[in-house]
Amino acid sequence: MYAQMVKTDAARVRSLDEMDPVERAFQERVDAGQKIEPKEWMPEGYRKTLVRQISQHAHSEIVGQLPEGNWITRAPTLERKAILLAKVQDEAGHGLYLYCAAETLGVSRDEMYEQLHSGKAKYSSIFNYPTLTWADIGAIGWLVDGAAIMNQVPLQRCSYGPYSRAMIRICKEESFHQRQGYDALMRMVKGTPAQKAMVQDALNRWWWPSLMMFGPSDDASVHSAQSMAWRIKQNSNDELRQKFVDQTVPQAKYLGLTVPDPDLKWNEEKGGYDFGEPDWEEFFNVIAGNGPCNAERLNARKKAWDDGAWFRDGLTAHANKMADRRTASKIAAE
Amino acid sequence: MELDLKPAVDQSALFAFLVRLGDNALILGHRVSEWCGHSPALEEDIALSNTALDLIGQTQLWLGLAGEIEGQGRSADDLAYLRDGYEFRNILLVERPNGDFGKTLMRQFLFDAWHYLLMKALQNSSERRIAEIAEKAFKEVAYHLERSQDLVIRLGDGTDESHRRMQAALNDLWPYTGELFASDDVEQTLSAAGVIPHPQSLKSGWDEIVSTTLSEATLQKPDDGYMHKGGRRGVHTEHLGFILTEMQFLQRAYPGAVW
Amino acid sequence: MSNEWPLWEVFIRGQHGLNHRHVGSLHAPDAEMAVNNARDVYTRRNEGVSIWVVKSSDITASAPSEKGPLFDPSNSKVYRHPTFFEIPDEVGHM
Numbered sequence: 242m243y244a245q246m247v248k249t250d251a252a253r254v255r256s257l258d259e260m261d262p263v264e265r266a267f268q269e270r271v272d273a274g275q276k277i278e279p280k281e282w283m284p285e286g287y288r289k290t291l292v293r294q295i296s297q298h299a300h301s302e303i304v305g306q307l308p309e310g311n312w313i314t315r316a317p318t319l320e321r322k323a324i325l326l327a328k329v330q331d332e333a334g335h336g337l338y339l340y341c342a343a344e345t346l347g348v349s350r351d352e353m354y355e356q357l358h359s360g361k362a363k364y365s366s367i368f369n370y371p372t373l374t375w376a377d378i379g380a381i382g383w384l385v386d387g388a389a390i391m392n393q394v395p396l397q398r399c400s401y402g403p404y405s406r407a408m409i410r411i412c413k414e415e416s417f418h419q420r421q422g423y424d425a426l427m428r429m430v431k432g433t434p435a436q437k438a439m440v441q442d443a444l445n446r447w448w449w450p451s452l453m454m455f456g457p458s459d460d461a462s463v464h465s466a467q468s469m470a471w472r473i474k475q476n477s478n479d480e481l482r483q484k485f486v487d488q489t490v491p492q493a494k495y496l497g498l499t500v501p502d503p504d505l506k507w508n509e510e511k512g513g514y515d516f517g518e519p520d521w522e523e524f525f526n527v528i529a530g531n532g533p534c535n536a537e538r539l540n541a542r543k544k545a546w547d548d549g550a551w552f553r554d555g556l557t558a559h560a561n562k563m564a565d566r567r568t569a570s571k572i573a574a575e
Numbered sequence: 576m577e578l579d580l581k582p583a584v585d586q587s588a589l590f591a592f593l594v595r596l597g598d599n600a601l602i603l604g605h606r607v608s609e610w611c612g613h614s615p616a617l618e619e620d621i622a623l624s625n626t627a628l629d630l631i632g633q634t635q636l637w638l639g640l641a642g643e644i645e646g647q648g649r650s651a652d653d654l655a656y657l658r659d660g661y662e663f664r665n666i667l668l669v670e671r672p673n674g675d676f677g678k679t680l681m682r683q684f685l686f687d688a689w690h691y692l693l694m695k696a697l698q699n700s701s702e703r704r705i706a707e708i709a710e711k712a713f714k715e716v717a718y719h720l721e722r723s724q725d726l727v728i729r730l731g732d733g734t735d736e737s738h739r740r741m742q743a744a745l746n747d748l749w750p751y752t753g754e755l756f757a758s759d760d761v762e763q764t765l766s767a768a769g770v771i772p773h774p775q776s777l778k779s780g781w782d783e784i785v786s787t788t789l790s791e792a793t794l795q796k797p798d799d800g801y802m803h804k805g806g807r808r809g810v811h812t813e814h815l816g817f818i819l820t821e822m823q824f825l826q827r828a829y830p831g832a833v834w
Numbered sequence: 835m836s837n838e839w840p841l842w843e844v845f846i847r848g849q850h851g852l853n854h855r856h857v858g859s860l861h862a863p864d865a866e867m868a869v870n871n872a873r874d875v876y877t878r879r880n881e882g883v884s885i886w887v888v889k890s891s892d893i894t895a896s897a898p899s900e901k902g903p904l905f906d907p908s909n910s911k912v913y914r915h916p917t918f919f920e921i922p923d924e925v926g927h928m
Contacts, residue, residue, distance in 0.1 A: 280895060306612035306620075313608050314818075317825035317834035318652045319601075322608070323631045329611050330624035334875060337617045341859040344841060350861065351838045375825055375834070410858070425834070432832050541613065549615020552676050552730070553863075555737025557837055559729040560864035616839070618860055622874035722870060729863075 243301040243365045243389055245456040245528070247294040247474075250286045251467035271472050276402040279345040287471050290464075291401055292346050294473060296353045299339035300364035304357075304538050306332045308372040309381055317375060324421050325378060331418070335411045342403040358543050366524060367454050369532030376429060376436075376443035382422015384444075384451040384489065390419060391485050392455075395475035404473070423492065430496045437497070444493065445501045452516075453524045455482040487513045584702065588764040590645045591664070592771060593705075594654065595761075595807060597637035598665035601655055603686060604630030605818055606673055615676055622722065626683070629715040636708045656826035660816050661809040668751040670806070670814045677730055677737065678744035684723035685748060688784040689755045689777060691720045696772035705770065724788050731792025738793065745789070746797050753802025755781070842868040843893060844876055845886040854886050865889075 257265050264284055270277065277283055306329050313329060316322035340350045356362035367385055372378065393415070396408045426443075429436040455478045459465035468474035476484075486505075493500050504517035526532065607627040614620035638651035649657075668686060673679045694716050697709035730737040758766075758774045766773040789796050805811065825834065839861040845854040857876045862868035868887040877883050 303612070303617070310612035313611055314605060314821045315824050317656070317832075319631055319635050319655055320652075321834055323628055323635075326608055326611060326624055326628055326631070330621055330628070333612070333617050333620045333624070337621070337860060337875060338858055340617070341841070344859070349838055407858075428834060432834075433829065435829060436832055545613045545615065549676060551734070551736045551740065552615040552619075553839065554837055555730045555733030556726075556863040556867070557733075557839065558737070559733040560867075562732065563864065616861065618862065618871040618875060622871065625874050625878065718873075725867070725870065729867075 243305075243392065243454075244294045244297040245363070245365060245454070246459075247290060247297065247464065247468065249290045249464040249467040249471075251463055253463055254466045254470050268470070271400045271470075274398075274472075275400075276405060277400050278402045286467070287473075288346050290468060290471070291404065291473060292343055292348050294468075295339055295343040295346075295404055295407075296348070296356070297363055297365075299336045299343060299353065300357045300362055301368065302332045302336035302339060304364045304368045304542060305385075306336075307538055307541055308368055308370070308534070309378060311372050312375060312378050315375070316378075321425065328382070328418055328421065331414050334414070335407075338407040338410055339404075342401075342407040345403045354546060358539070358546060360530065360539065363528065365454060366527040366532065367450050368538060369527050369535045370446070370450050371534050373446075374439050374443060376426065376439040377447065379422045379425035379429065379440070380443040380447040382418055382420075383426060383492070384422075384447050385454070386415065386418040386422060387489060388451050388454045388481075388485050390415065391481045391488075392476075396473075398472070398475065400472035426496055430498070440496065441498055444498050448501050449519050449523075450527075452482055452486070452519045453521075453527075455479075455485070457521055457524070483513055486516050490514055584768050584770055585764050586644055586646075588761045589702070589770065590641050591761045592765055593637050593641035593644065595664040595666075597634050597641055597651070597654065598663050599669050599686075599690075600630045600637060601634040602663070602665045602815070602818060603669035603683075604628075604634060605822060606669065606671075607679070607683070609673055610676075610679065619676075623679075626719050626722075629712075629719065633708070633712050633715070636711070640704055640708065652826075656823045660811055660819055663806070663809060663811065663815060663819070665806050665811075665815075666751070666754040667803050667806040667812055668748065668754065670812060670818060671748060671751060672814060674744065674747075675740060677740040678747065680723055680726050680730070681741060681744035682748055683719065684727045684788070685752055685785070686755075687716060687720040687723050688781050688788075690716045691784075692777045692780045693772070696777070700771060701769040720784075724784075727788055727794075728792040731789070731794040741792065742794050745794055749797040749799075750801060750803050753799070754804045754806060757804055757807060759807070839863050841890040842872075842887045843890050844868070844872040845888070846872070846876060847884040849883060854884065859890060862887075 257268060260268060263282060267277070267282060267284065267287075277287075309325065309332075310329050313322060313326050316325050340353060343353060344350060353362065357364070367388075372381070390412070393408055393412055397405055397412055399405045399408065426440050429440050457478065459478045465474060465477065469477075490500055490505065502517045504515065506515055507513075508515045527535070530536075604627045607623055607630065611620065611624050611627070614623055634655065635651045638654045642649040642651060642654055668682060671678075671682055673682075691713075694709045694713040698706050698713055700706040700709065727741065731741045732738070756774045756778045762771065762774050765771045766776075786796060806815075825832075840863075841859055842862055842865075843859050844857050846857050847854040860868065860871050860875055862871045865887055869885050872885045872887055877885070
């Protein structure tokens with residue numbers, strides 16, 4: 242997902258009986274579906290986990306601008322160009338909302354950037370894959386946004402108020418993202434054989450990385466169990482992955498495409514598809530920095546930040562000057 | 576009795592003018608969109624993308640109308656994606672490379688001040704469809720100007736470094752501003768018919784906006800020396816070829832494909 | 835990091851005439867730019883809306899709600915204590 246394998250510092254999930262009264266009252270509020278707000282008491286682990294998860298989510302949004310942004314200047318029509326630009330702009334907006342949500346937990350945006358730029362903070366593995374053709378733009382909307390939506394819709398009910406509210410806004414704005422991707426692909430598969438081949442090639446490359454977005458199975462993960470107890474995670478990784486496959490395979494069929502998984506078949510008994518295992522070694526390599534585009538993505542972010550320092554400082558200096566001048570003229574008037 | 580339905584306005588002049596307007600919006604929108612994901616702050620990334628989106632939208636309207644007037648079945652996309660550089664009619668200013676963020680903003684400001692005055696005047700065009708598009712564009716462009724002007728002032732009167740960079744950007748771009756007010760038969764014909772203002776009539780308003788802004792920004796207005804020109808008649812800088820190579824790649828590589 | 839633009843809270847009254855509503859936050863060097871940024875970020879340029887911005891640090895908030903646990907008031911202040919937020923290395927594993 243946009244936040245993958247978020248650690249919680251928990252060794253195991255404790256029961257209500259084991260908690261002191263303050264924490265128990267907190268947990269009971271979470272259990273009752275109440276929202277926790279910034280200045281209210283919360284366990285330190287809850288706060289730290291949220292900072293990790295929300296900032297990772299935010300980093301994914303702004304790094305996620307890059308692979309799609311690559312194609313803004315190459316979009317094939319004025320309308321597609323405008324749609325893509327609006328979508329990538331939305332991602333900047335979503336990053337902004339999420340950084341602000343994390344800031345309510347006592348970490349500044351600049352600190353979070355610092356963690357991203359130093360390589361300490363992670364972002365979703367998916368954005369380390371290259372966008373090689375225009376069909377990749379459609380595939381990202383369809384598959385990557387589709388996978389993200391699976392996770393983001395339940396996150397609207399997350400226990401932390403600012404995160405939940407950011408997700409509500411994001412989900413509302415993002416509703417068109419998946420559709421535009423699928424729409425672009427529909428147009429292409431109805432087009433020339435070359436266009437259709439381009440779409441199949443995109444599916445071949447994006448299918449497995451999309452399944453990896455949900456992260457490895459976390460049924461045995463204490464972090465996931467703790468996050469679920471805190472209601473900052475709602476479903477298991479396997480649960481969401483299954484849902485995604487079940488939703489996406491018929492969409493691929495509709496496009497006349499072949500999903501690149503020889504093990505894929507309908508399982509009548511479970512009412513869902515059986516499918517193969519993603520290459521988790523590749524996943525861990527991408528997470529560790531060895532994906533095809535890790536270096537480019539990080540360098541692009543760092544360059545934007547470093548090259549923009551004079552701009553940010555210039556505006557700060559001007560704001561300070563104006564404030565000083567106002568003070569001076571006030572004093573002069575007295 | 577047969578009425579003479581010959582259009583009052585020279586259609587080929589109208590087409591030429593609309594292509595100039597559309598190409599300016601197209602190429603500047605393209606340049607500005609290159610920043611998406613690379614701006615110095617998220618807030619600026621979003622704001623600049625709004626400007627690019629407005630310009631792409633204006634391109635669709637101006638080139639769409641140009642295609643209609645031409646009457647040969649060319650759409651806005653056909654005009655944007657299937658002409659070669661010598662057929663493009665944008666001024667050279669808008670194809671200048673982005674440079675640093677300050678240079679991008681300076682280019683935007685110099686263009687916006689002119690664009691604002693032009694759209695304002697075009698709302699009174701004797702051609703209804705031009706007036707309608709101008710009315711929509713004017714609202715957008717007024718905001719572009721408000722923003723680029725504000726940032727030029729802040730950065731000019733910011734740190735020593737931001738001042739230095741803005742002055743360098745201004746000096747570099749100034750020789751490309753003369754083309755904003757150039758005119759040929761197209762503008763002569765259309766301004767005489769009340770379709771457009773005469774380009775020279777925008778000059779004093781532009782000078783005033785620019786002078787006031789630069790002085791507030793503590794920037795030195797360069798002397799009017801040699802002014803580059805040529806874009807309006809299809810003679811461009813080398814940069815345009817690369818812009819088009821990128822922009823037109825899919826349409827050229829897959830002729831006739833629908834996207 | 836000391837140069838970070840301050841954080842602003844954004845309130846918008848839409849065209850329907852309801853009260854200004856908190857829509858989110860953003861960073862800007864001063865109030866005027868915060869208004870401009872709010873217009874670009876939170877309204878995507880809708881005309882006819884009124885925007886208020888206020889520096890987040892200028893907001894005085896009520897104490898956490900009574901419906902929460904009755905804990906010692908000092909507990910609530912622990913989050914305002916700067917050292918509480920120093921999380922460099924551990925956050926590094928995000």
